[in-house]
Amino acid sequence: MDDGRDAREATIDRLPELIAALPERERALAERLFQVVVTEGEIEPPPGMEPWLERTFGSVAATRHQRIVRVMNRWTFEGATFNPLRSRRPGAGTTSATPAADPPELRQRIEGARGDDFCQPETRTPADSFGRVRGAQTVTAANVAKADGWHSVAIFARHDPLALDEAQVSDLLTTALEWARQARQSDPAARHFFLLWNCLWRAGASLIHGHAQMTLSHSMAHARVEGQRAAAERYHIETGGDFFSDLAEVHEALGLRTTPAHAVAGFASLTPVKEREVTLLAFGAQIQDLSRMAAPLWETLRVALGVMGVRSFNVALYGPPFEVNESMVGWSRVPLVARFVDRGAPLSPTSDIAALELFGSSVISSDPFDVARTLRANAAL
Numbered sequence: 001m002d003d004g005r006d007a008r009e010a011t012i013d014r015l016p017e018l019i020a021a022l023p024e025r026e027r028a029l030a031e032r033l034f035q036v037v038v039t040e041g042e043i044e045p046p047p048g049m050e051p052w053l054e055r056t057f058g059s060v061a062a063t064r065h066q067r068i069v070r071v072m073n074r075w076t077f078e079g080a081t082f083n084p085l086r087s088r089r090p091g092a093g094t095t096s097a098t099p100a101a102d103p104p105e106l107r108q109r110i111e112g113a114r115g116d117d118f119c120q121p122e123t124r125t126p127a128d129s130f131g132r133v134r135g136a137q138t139v140t141a142a143n144v145a146k147a148d149g150w151h152s153v154a155i156f157a158r159h160d161p162l163a164l165d166e167a168q169v170s171d172l173l174t175t176a177l178e179w180a181r182q183a184r185q186s187d188p189a190a191r192h193f194f195l196l197w198n199c200l201w202r203a204g205a206s207l208i209h210g211h212a213q214m215t216l217s218h219s220m221a222h223a224r225v226e227g228q229r230a231a232a233e234r235y236h237i238e239t240g241g242d243f244f245s246d247l248a249e250v251h252e253a254l255g256l257r258t259t260p261a262h263a264v265a266g267f268a269s270l271t272p273v274k275e276r277e278v279t280l281l282a283f284g285a286q287i288q289d290l291s292r293m294a295a296p297l298w299e300t301l302r303v304a305l306g307v308m309g310v311r312s313f314n315v316a317l318y319g320p321p322f323e324v325n326e327s328m329v330g331w332s333r334v335p336l337v338a339r340f341v342d343r344g345a346p347l348s349p350t351s352d353i354a355a356l357e358l359f360g361s362s363v364i365s366s367d368p369f370d371v372a373r374t375l376r377a378n379a380a381l
């Protein structure tokens with residue numbers, strides 16, 4: 001083919017055929033986990049629109065007949081609708097791969113924010129009641145407007161939120177875990193840990209300076225984490241299987257694995273919450289093992305920020321609570337989970353999240369098979 005793509009290379013629009021071609025066990029698992037529906041959409045453009053369609057979408061024929069693939073996880077009810085054409089819409093705000101240079105306005109906004117409160121955390125941010133945790137290049141601060149009883153910020157030494165390396169990611173996880181340990185010394189009932197990382201305003205960050213946040217909750221985890229735990233529990237009761245390991249196995253069988261060199265199972269999700277979601281699962285790991293995620297998470301970020309051209313992203317890390325006891329049914333089936341998602345071009349004036357994402361299913365223009373291939377092709381090994 002003229003675009004260099006192998007005609008038999010896996011793509012999301014061939015998902016039903018790819019599942020049908022799996023060995024029996026993996027096919028059964030895929031069908032047990034996912035409902036996949038393919039829909040054809042047609043348009044009848046007036047002749048006057050054709051030059052614009054050709055320019056914008058590459059061909060008129062590609063817009064006349066569209067293949068839309070909908071995937072839903074039958075257990076968590078996470079779902080995505082894939083149509084690669086959507087990334088070519090005017091103003092779609094999708095990430096441009098391998099940008100030669102960042103737009104000057106992006107650098108100006110980042111540099112123009114130097115001297116913000118997080119550049120001087122010791123004097124311009126509050127400490128927690130137990131003080132601060134100071135890592136090699138990360139320092140914690142209490143969040144001024146908390147989203148939970150324990151809600152703090154891990155501020156990076158570097159202002160530029162895109163100036164990342166493995167040492168920063170590793171230090172973030174070590175510092176965040178130590179913060180949780182110290183918070184639990186004052187409040188042992190706080191046991192559900194959640195780390196969130198919003199990079200740039202498009203991903204919801206209110207300050208540009210590089211930072212992540214941690215929450216530590218009492219009797220329940222955040223709602224979507226509880227949703228996954230409940231799904232894994234129901235899956236086990238109804239099928240006898242292990243939800244998360246079956247999920248990883250199906251993604252791997254389809255060619256969606258992203259982490260060849262790590263013990264952590266990583267894959268480009270078939271039900272991404274938004275563009276290019278990568279899920280990392282560390283089986284048998286507790287929150288205390290958070291640092292196991294450092295290398296695979298950094299690998300994901302390195303390739304995303306590099307060849308994929310991602311500039312704005314969200315990361316979440318969570319797992320079973322500290323001190324799982326018999327009253328916490330189902331948590332033993334939850335591994336340590338990290339999720340990464342691309343939020344698109346930071347300078348786009350259009351939000352990437354709208355009514356369908358909030359109330360329906362996520363609409364996705366990136367192909368998970370491309371995401372997985374790119375990550376594997378660029379793996380440091």
Ligand SMILES: [Zn+2]
Binds near residue numbers: 113117159
């Ligand atoms: Zn700063």
